[in-house]
Amino acid sequence: MNAVWAHLPILIVLVPLFGALLAGFTRRADPAFAIALVVSWVIPFCAGAMLWQVLASGPISYHLGSWAPPWGIEYRVDALNAFVLMLVSMIGAVTMPFARRSVGFEIEEGQRPWFYCMYLLCLTGLLGIAVTGDAFNAFVFLEISSLSTYVLIALGRDRRALLAAFQYLIMGTIGATFYVVGVGLLYLMTGSLNMVDIAARLGPAWADNSRTIIAALAFVTVGVSLKLALFPLHVWLPNAYSYAPSWATAFLSATATKVAIYLLVRFLFSIFGVAIDLRALPVAAIIIGLSLAAMYIASLIAVFQSSLSRMLAYSSVAQIGYITLGIGFVNLAGLTGGLVHIVNHALMKAALFLAVGAVFFRARTVQLDDLAGIGRKMPITMTAFTVACFGLIGTPGTSGFISKWYLALGAIERGWWLVVFLIVGSSLIALIYVGRVLEIAWLREPSAAVAEARDPPLSMLAPLVLLAAATIYFGFDTEWTAGIASTTAKGLLGGLR
Template sequence: MIAALEPHLAILQVVVPLISAPLCSMLRRGDLAWMMAMVVSWLAFAMSIALLAQVMATGDISYHVGNWAPPWGIEYRIDAVNAFVLLIVSGIGAVVLPYAKKSVEREIKPSRRAHFYTAYLLCLAGLLGVTATGDAFNVFVFLEISSLSTYTLVALGADADRRALPAAYNYLVMGTVGATFFVIGLGLMYMVTGTLNMADLAARLPELGANRTVDAAFAFIVVGLGLKLAMFPMHVWLPNAYTYAPSVVTAFLAATATKVAVYVLLRFVFTVFGTGFEFAALTLTWVLIPLALAAMFVATIAAIYQVNVKRLLAFSSVAQLGYMVLGIGMLSTTGLTATILHLFNHALMKGALFLAIGAVAYRVGSTNIEAMRGLGKRMPWTMAAFSAGGLSLIGVPTTVGFISKWYLVMAAIENGWWPIAVLIVASSLLAIFYVWKVIEAAYFREADDETAIQEAPMSMLVPLWLLVLANFYFGIDAELTTSVATTAAKAFLGGGG
């Protein structure tokens, strides 16, 4: 039975969460819905592991939906890159769900819990779909599925804080603008090539030579995706959305949603347009790199001045996305390796940090720095996990953050871009300030009141620590992640050239 399903893994990966979402909404009770969402998340994780193993063993998988041959039918195409991203997304889902039960019980009204898990499953299905598909229009469809469910998820934070509603609305407006731009870009490409299959597009675009329509399409797509991935200065929706969303949602989104958008950008820039596309190379060097550098500094400095830890981490995410965009802009194997590595590594560290903050919100009821005073003693495991995640964010050796930074600086030096190497290091030094603010409050300041605060429950601590240990494991033995990332980077650059 399992063997019979194996050739269909590529589509099952997406279909299983998609089908289970409406089923989930029919379960009226929150705990049943949770159970279902958890089983589906774990199934998705298992499938993504099997897919990665399959790709590593036999090479790229091309799955034709309904047996319609591409470019007419929809093709799902799995290679080393998106198998890796699928693993990140479903892996984070699998870790976050056991944690979600307690956190959701505290932050969301009982009547809305089943809806919450429905939206979560839709979001998961959307993100996995965006990643797995080889069809450009399919990307748009799944991007919208994930975005629309994300707006709902953010808005569900309103039970705890009404400010979630304007945050979600803001996100909705910006996200829709992004999606529209993206689909305009797709339309322009369809106009000149008559195809929507990515591989087919990649083959036909170079034949057109210098073409203004294609240039416009490229611009629309990059801006549209830039909005989705919160590329500076199109990031303004992100801090509020992350701050007021329920803790679980923040952790899940921070670790997955923007990563998937970065992946799509990579896919379009390198596979569809290809490095031979001169306009792209110019844009990357002269537009994306300055924006990435601005993100690294402006967002980091903004993070230093935040008083809410979730917001602080949200700004830090904008800065970290700057690193990823920077890696793309370097247009070299090492730079791309750094970006792909950081996709994974940043998911691990931000996941851990937001889960730790979620545990604080669960026990203390606030995520302000002031509320974290003296927590080092009262919630030792949670705060130790936060500190470890913070060290990883700074990029201290033996953590994954160090590995990312190592590759990024190496890429800059290989290109001979000395000032940029220095700037990367300087911005990571600034990260020390905002991480340290929290650590110092927790360990070196005393709380005013002596109310007893307990350590977070086991169901939260175990997922949290799983992520923290992964931060260190992949920081000490980075063979696996770097080899996957290098293979992926070479495939991107080789395939497009």
């Protein structure tokens, strides 16, 4: 057991990678699903063990091929990425039972093994981005996750999924190019790709190469912001979430953008923040401005959507704005709020998109006009949906309230009372589009489109109810969300110049 324990950082990548190969080789849907399910349930134990070890005894450094860093690739796990590894793995484990029925309904039988293969490759890439301590290795995993994501989206039920995948491919390629140019500039200045080593060398290099380092900061920030869908670099997201298979949308909305946010935080605070005073540069102000724009513009667009899935897609752009707003505050309360909202939004949005998938499974539509009275026909599904919606608004007693509370404290700490009112105002806009859906679902007479609808099977219902319950639970017990986020934020801010 000790031998396995020592190799957890590499196993968390290798297990889903080899699982993807097996799923692809099976050529049959049921064995491929079984492999994906087993892998998804194994990974959280690896992530949980590493999180426990990091909290107990500090960061884990794993040297690939016995080559010591910075010469060899290092997998380095600290509180920040252990937090993200746990989130990604748990979302995969909780939602995976939903996939069998949903994927079986939406995807042709011959394509299902490839769907599970691509899911496991995507999982490999996301976990790899989080666990690696090498900037270029992060790029490799970024491309693995992106390429598999394009396929997952293209397998959607609507022909427009192909266009959405192609649009994401173009935008993703641009983002990856910006990122790798930024990493190249860092390598030019420091001669290293190891993140810890880059941070150590940036300080002495800053005096003579300040313009190059700022250029590297700009390229990396823009490239990663495109991946995380920061407004106005979000144009790929609404179509991708609207036309991808329902389960793929739920998984990607809860994980892919969150891992990209982690990468942004890692570069801003653990690498550039060592050499540059982030508060003295306009980067924080730009992030705050774009975040506020996302919170309002995306929310207003969501109000006028006729498709439930598209409405939630624009809502995701707005919610990402809350996360990046906390990052832009560059203080303890704000950064804690941003980090904890990574988890809280993942739980809420996964629940919401699973509910949409369940509605489509039963009613064959996600158009709001067709969903009148769906709450009376699918009461458990829509109750869980309603709970997640309350979390999205930030209602007290839900995890969403905890996030916005910390963000408000961060704004107050900076003396920005106007931003506090803007946070509250954006929540009121969320109340409008959420209230519109709930009025249609609960207060209207059932339409002909939902006359035969009923709650989905237990394998689909259980993950949805569990995520909705978590939205309430983490609104009261914040030790494992806000507690770890606060500890992580202290570490990140403590290393700033």
